[in-house]
Structure formats: C-alpha cells, structure tokens
Amino acid sequence: MRAIRRGDTGLAVLEIRSILVGLELLSDAAAASSVDGPGQESVFDEATETAVRAFQQSRGIGTDGIVGSETWQALDGARWKLGDRGLYHSVPDALVGEDVRALQERLLEMGYDSGRADAIYGARTARAVAQFQREVGLTPDGSCGPQTMKALRRLGRKVVGGRPQWLREAEAFRQSGPNLVGKTIVIDPGHGGGDDLGVVVPEGPLRWTEADLVFDLAARLEGRLAAAGMRVHLTRGPQPAKPMTGAQRAELANSLGADLLISLHLDGLANPEAQGVATYHYGTGNGLTSTVGERLANLVQREIVVRTGMQDCLIHAKTWELLRLTRMPAVRVDLGYLTSPVDRDRLVNPLFREQIVEAILAAVQRMYYPVENDVPTGSIDVRQLRLALSSRQS
C-alpha cells in the first residue's frame, strides 16, 4: 500500500483516525474537529500524527508518524479486543490481531504452549486452545468461541505460572549443550536489494551505505564462526536482486532450523551528535520477553561496548517482524550511526570492523559457555576458549 502521512485526506485517513480514537490515542473532539461536515474527508493532521507515533512506539515499530504497510497491519489488528469475534485457525490466511495476542498471552500465563505471542492464530495456538478445552471439559476443536472465551475468563485470572514459553526456550537451549560445533547460526545483513541501501552517507567522492558495510561485517563474521565449527548462513548476498522483508528473513532462518540469528544494521539520524551501539531482542511492553534472546542481546552489547569503547545505547525489547517471527533466539544489533562522524570514521576502517566481529564471536561463544566458567567481558581470547571447549569434549 501507499504510505499515508501528514496532509493526506480520504477514507483511509478516516479509518486510521477512527481506530486511533478506539484505542484512546486520539480524542473524539480532535477527530471531529477536522471533519467539516457530513461528506467531508478527514485530514491527517498534527494530532493524528502524534497519535500514530504513540501507537508505533507502543508496538515497537519505527516511530516515523507515517502509516506504511507495517503500521497499517498493526493498526488493523489493533481493532480487535479479546471476545469481539470468534477466533479459529484459518488456512492459508491466518487471523491476526490484538485479540489473538491477548489470547496467546493468557494461554502462556496458564502454562499452555501457544508459542510466541505473535498475534497470529497459527496451528500451535489452535493446539494450545484444544489442550485447554480438553482440560476444562469442552469439545477440543481448537477454536475460541463464546464458551471457550467464558472458560478462559473464569480461569484466566486464577492460574498464573510465570512464562512457560521462555522457560522451555531456555531449557531447550541448555539441553543443546555447551558447544557451538555443529550449531546453525544465521547472520542477517540488513537491507540490500533494489534501492534498499539503508542509511546512505556521501563523503567527498565516496558514498558509504549501511547495506554494503553490514554485508562486509556479515561476511567476516561468517568466516570466523565457520572456523569455530558452526554452520553459518547469510540471509542475502552482496547484491540481491530484490529487497527482503523481515518476515522473509525470519522464514528463511526458520526453514534452516537455525539455533541463533543475529541481524546486523547501522543507524542514522539527521543529528550528527547521535552515536553508539544498541541491541534489540524480542519482547513486548507488558513484560513478555525472550529470556534467551535477552541474554544473547546482553552479551553482544557488552562485548562490543567493552572491546570497542563505542557509546552504550543499551539493549531494548522490540516486537519487530524479524524478532517476533523467528523461532530461535534472535537479536538485532545497530552497530553505530553512519551519520555520526565519530562512528563513521571507525566503521569505514576494516580493522575496527574486525574488532566488532571479534566481539560478536566472543558473545556467541559465551552463549554456549557454562556460566560457572564464565570470565569477565572483553577478556575472552577466542582461540583459548575454543581449545578449552574442544579439550572438554574429548
């Protein structure tokens, strides 16, 4: 769809405003004021833009105040509150919405394995609903109609058991053993393909692009991880024909049965003062988080900050497609601002990029390194660690 932004008019704007009013992000008065009378089109005004930003922030979508396809999908799904409609597993077009997310979170709280709360009513959600139905004596059809909804309301509040999905994820990770040999890791260099170059900064006769720099980092990392015994896949080549969405990248990692995914990006802002590194893992604003993803994010962030001295912009929980739809612990690192003269000077230096690669490699090693043997951040000599690990296996 065409992006809808400030100054636009039309039915789509009317629709967006009415959803925002329903979410109480936009007041009714503000909605009425831009409609001059019956038949008049609604205008995407300043109040609308502010409300869109607030909505994007709450959903972990980039807060640009513009309704592109990702924001539109989230807005469309946000209309539904749990109980507004019957929910069921529909193939091939799955039901998507906030009501599905609320259902998944409730099932998770009660200890049913409905997978990640990704707001998509898939087979796993249907299985969890069926299991719940069986246990409360309803027909286990995997659909969430009025009776099931009533049972959920009745029991939902009483039974709370932590975050079983993440406990399971952590347990599965622990059982996979303290060894990265034979593990599959997907490295996702952001952007690339068509005219999606990410952040672009001209400098004299040169032109630095996020797409090229992160590809270079990914290729270096690929070599180092493969040398450490991992199976490594990149999501794209140096110059793919077409841009890839986050969902396509997630699908690829899922189909490879990857154990970990690391996505590499650079940041950019009009303000040249903005600099530093930040790492993102899956999580929602209401405390649901991937504990293994969070641990990986912490390790990656700390190793990079300690080893390179880049400014620490911390780790953050996000619900971005790539993090939400991947079935393995996944993180995205924004390795500095290409628009910052300080960060840029370092990023365009291959020796500095080598340092970043070393830091990420150390973080991945630490993921598989038993905690009792853990050593201070920044102090791992990767070769020594490899020796220690291989001597333990033999």
Ligand SMILES: [Zn+2]
């Ligand atoms: Zn990017």
